[in-house]
Amino acid sequence: MTPVVIRTKKRAPDAAIADLAGLGVSTTHEAMGRLGLMKPSMRPIYAGARIAGNAVTVLAQPGDNWMIHVAIELLKAGDILVVACTADNSDGMFGDLLATSVMARGGLGLVIDAGVRDVRDLTQMGFPVWSRAISAKGTVKATLGSVNVPVVCAGALVHPGDVIVADDDGVVVVPRLEAEAVAAAGRKREANEEDKRRRLAAGELGLDLYGMREGLARAGLVYRDEDS
Amino acid sequence: MTPVVIRTKKRAPDAAIADLAGLGVSTTHEAMGRLGLMKPSMRPIYAGARIAGNAVTVLAQPGDNWMIHVAIELLKAGDILVVACTADNSDGMFGDLLATSVMARGGLGLVIDAGVRDVRDLTQMGFPVWSRAISAKGTVKATLGSVNVPVVCAGALVHPGDVIVADDDGVVVVPRLEAEAVAAAGRKREANEEDKRRRLAAGELGLDLYGMREGLARAGLVYRDEDS
Amino acid sequence: MTPVVIRTKKRAPDAAIADLAGLGVSTTHEAMGRLGLMKPSMRPIYAGARIAGNAVTVLAQPGDNWMIHVAIELLKAGDILVVACTADNSDGMFGDLLATSVMARGGLGLVIDAGVRDVRDLTQMGFPVWSRAISAKGTVKATLGSVNVPVVCAGALVHPGDVIVADDDGVVVVPRLEAEAVAAAGRKREANEEDKRRRLAAGELGLDLYGMREGLARAGLVYRDEDS
């Protein structure tokens, strides 16, 4: 593939993004039919952050962060930088200077299938990152990659403009054109959960709440007392 | 194996469990003769929790949390849910609704050789979990497994009614009938450590405190000055 | 190799060590020409610690911590204990009693390519550890190893007396005789970064700040609008 930088204006609707940020990763993932999740190797550098925004994608060579500089120019307020590599890599391709630049452009955070460094500074800046590794390993700026092409990041397909939702549970990708439908399904699911939570807290069993006893019996589940 | 749910009344003595909770994982493991430990891939979702309780065991199909619902009905106050899978899996088989239900039954926490989700909620609820992964990946409810059968969880054999001790150092399994003896050995070991800690803090060397110098010399250890 | 304990007086200059502690791992690693880093599998047991000191090295048999006791006698104030194993191992070779002893000798912390335990106690004591694992697995004291020989620890070569710098980004090794030059290069690099940080925060792009546009064009980077 010829290295290329795509200037795109595609963004998901702001209201849907705000809803997804409120729902979080697990509910969004369920609302999508249990798809779109990145691998659990993607972990936040500090607990408690939750963001949602449009993806600006980068495809980089392992150990080379040149294209991240290119991508930052294309960031708009509310965007999230998503960095994939052409091969597995844990180098610290991103640190506090790049984060300063992303924040100055209105970017919300970083999702990177490689390493990140300066994590103490990033934590103090309140700049959230989801990565496969923390590593001080420095990188070169020698080989072109691409910006805003579709990428596979930590096992998930990401198109530029897709909505990224990230929190302590991981990272999920919502295709741009499905964002509103997923947000609606998620809100419905959440409303539904509140009543369940109350009933479970009161001691009602999931077996009864979800009506599972019949299905279990039909599947052949047998109960036995230990001494029988 | 036919899927089966065993109703058991076997529990370890409360006093032994309370002692083991006070001793923690490392001391308990030493008191057992360095056995019973789960693999270090089992990590707590937040720091500082320490629990001990009777195991209620689940053997589940990867990606299927049906049997966890079944097991919750069998929980008694002070029990710990222990979930093993028939194959390696990191799916988020357990979240805040299930935790609400476990807490309503008096369960103390979860040990799962798979993934967990809603970790921010679980942390706020003070519901401790030790797992091999954090993952939003949703699960199905389609295939039977078993409850309260012996399981191998993260490399350790667990019988229903065994005592699980879990803290920041990991998870250890104490066979039910050994719980009192192990607790006694652990208390003795701990009493012993207090004096050692004081002497080491005062600058005494372990080489002298434990009388190691002779054994090292007999094994042939040689000291050399760099320039000699 | 015959097991041996080397008594050495080689230490790096205190001023250089203090400088490196201030610079931290990522800056030090860059100042060394991007060398000397341990693998990112080495993680701190708690966030926020940053230390630098002279290495006292241990080469141990997996599952055997006898030589750590030997090494502690050789620690001087400001030293850092560095433990390598002859084979991959995650056993908890070090706990709160050993940490008490290290602190009593003036040691600053531990870097171990194996496991550590009693992490709650170590955290409360403010004793920092970088390790590949947290594990309660106890160890034996049966086989000799060596102290203060060159070791490969987590992929990095460490000579006794080299400077170890460790923080949230990982662990880097600075050869003793290069410590002053690396510290000087690091201070220069850091001074340089302050201006960059200010300009990036003001919205200037890295592409312009670092003058990258020409190099990217020369390498053949193409920009394209999505609809063209």
Added chain:
Amino acid sequence: MTPVVIRTKKRAPDAAIADLAGLGVSTTHEAMGRLGLMKPSMRPIYAGARIAGNAVTVLAQPGDNWMIHVAIELLKAGDILVVACTADNSDGMFGDLLATSVMARGGLGLVIDAGVRDVRDLTQMGFPVWSRAISAKGTVKATLGSVNVPVVCAGALVHPGDVIVADDDGVVVVPRLEAEAVAAAGRKREANEEDKRRRLAAGELGLDLYGMREGLARAGLVYRDEDS
């Protein structure tokens, strides 16, 4: 996503597929601009096989091979079955009976981001498989997935009808519409290599053959005799 089976007639041109089979994975991957490769965790069950064919894709639940039975009905002569899972899994989802069925339909082989079993039988049948694991672990048939939707398999995006090339070096995916161009680029590359191989075998250095000396000098490479 609603589970769905797509009946598609999209196939790449036979001549391009034949060319790609001749070129093999490494040359095809280079001809694509170093893209499209699955992760190196995908290994053949026996050495020496090389196949190319149109992908029929399956998205399966971990530990559940129901949809593989569904997909086999859609296989045409020369197709390759590509199985992705919704979460990491190593279960033996495929064995000699399924292979018998695939061969009866004219299928060429299997690429599966999970496990395979009966590998001795498969080897004797000459049925090639690339998988992440070999495992006897049996699977259930309980949960729907999809057939002939785009999937991410071992880190690579695969659309139904894309060309899969697999050999001892791994597995590469060629988008259907690029198959002819990639085949042409690969043939050109290969022709080019024959002359290079002859010259290198005669002792000519790559430094001269590829004209690298100037670039290395410009980048600042320094040669030094050991004693200087």
Added chain:
Amino acid sequence: MTPVVIRTKKRAPDAAIADLAGLGVSTTHEAMGRLGLMKPSMRPIYAGARIAGNAVTVLAQPGDNWMIHVAIELLKAGDILVVACTADNSDGMFGDLLATSVMARGGLGLVIDAGVRDVRDLTQMGFPVWSRAISAKGTVKATLGSVNVPVVCAGALVHPGDVIVADDDGVVVVPRLEAEAVAAAGRKREANEEDKRRRLAAGELGLDLYGMREGLARAGLVYRDEDS
């Protein structure tokens, strides 16, 4: 646990063992209800071996093969040595001299959740090994373990006298008292497979052979032509 060597006479019936050797791992595992399998990280050192025999178990310290020497004395003709470690380890705990000794005692092979070495010699001797690693790393003989106690080996519980079945698909453990029933179930399953294999080879689909179409439809599977 006090280190102990148990002299046991428990063996499974020879006829059942012979049957299981004929059935192989995958069929045996299915006949057991999909239980008893070791992790797929256990791989044979050469392809094509298939053995079944009574387990003589060893629990060893990582990096220490002393107890293997002890266990060999207890081997009877037709036994298989099963070595578990108290912590993850890949050291080469077994080589051609030990294999010579095992063969002289009539032992059939080795299953070890650690490393093995001299694999070229072992291959030439026709001595089959299933291990998690191949490694030349030598071991010490310094710390006691146990022989013929129940062990967890590669995730599976093994009692002395259980039947081990091992081939290219991995390793499965059949509890001694279930050996005859499992062998019977396996033979029945195999007889059943021959007819299926013939029909599938003739082009009949698994969908029809196993009557899956109704279940799939009831579960909601939808077929769609690409252009509809």
Added chain:
Amino acid sequence: MTPVVIRTKKRAPDAAIADLAGLGVSTTHEAMGRLGLMKPSMRPIYAGARIAGNAVTVLAQPGDNWMIHVAIELLKAGDILVVACTADNSDGMFGDLLATSVMARGGLGLVIDAGVRDVRDLTQMGFPVWSRAISAKGTVKATLGSVNVPVVCAGALVHPGDVIVADDDGVVVVPRLEAEAVAAAGRKREANEEDKRRRLAAGELGLDLYGMREGLARAGLVYRDEDS
């Protein structure tokens, strides 16, 4: 570190190298006192090769094989190319063209802590490679590294001119100045083994041959009949 290429004439004595090739990895590693071994992740691309030769070392950037071309010019007959990376990487940095060039210079083989490709061709050429991965992933030629500097490769320290021994058991590094002593110790060890092998084959137990019974008893080993 400034990138640098060192021209060195240091080589180990030919006779010692020939002896080590005959002894193989496991015996050499034992003769060195169980040191110098690379990690067991280093595997041969085909079984049965055994080589020994002087190391020519390369330190490369992940995903960049430029320096391998530089190193080949420095190869002398009987040398082995040893490639380390500045960060973990599995890219296919070496293929059949480079192997053709190495063979034309008299090089014996490759040890690379990264990936290799064209393995079918390399196998047919009889060019042995030990690597951490097989991968078709292509590399760039953009960033300098160094040749003939000391490197850490797969956990082992290698100086240029050290002797590399590699076979089916892995890869071991013998420091140049120790080569003759290690070869002598290895020959002695091997002579010793022949008698042991004969006695073990005749049924003598290692317990008796090595006189272990007393040590085991002194360490406290207890034998017990199952029913006592």
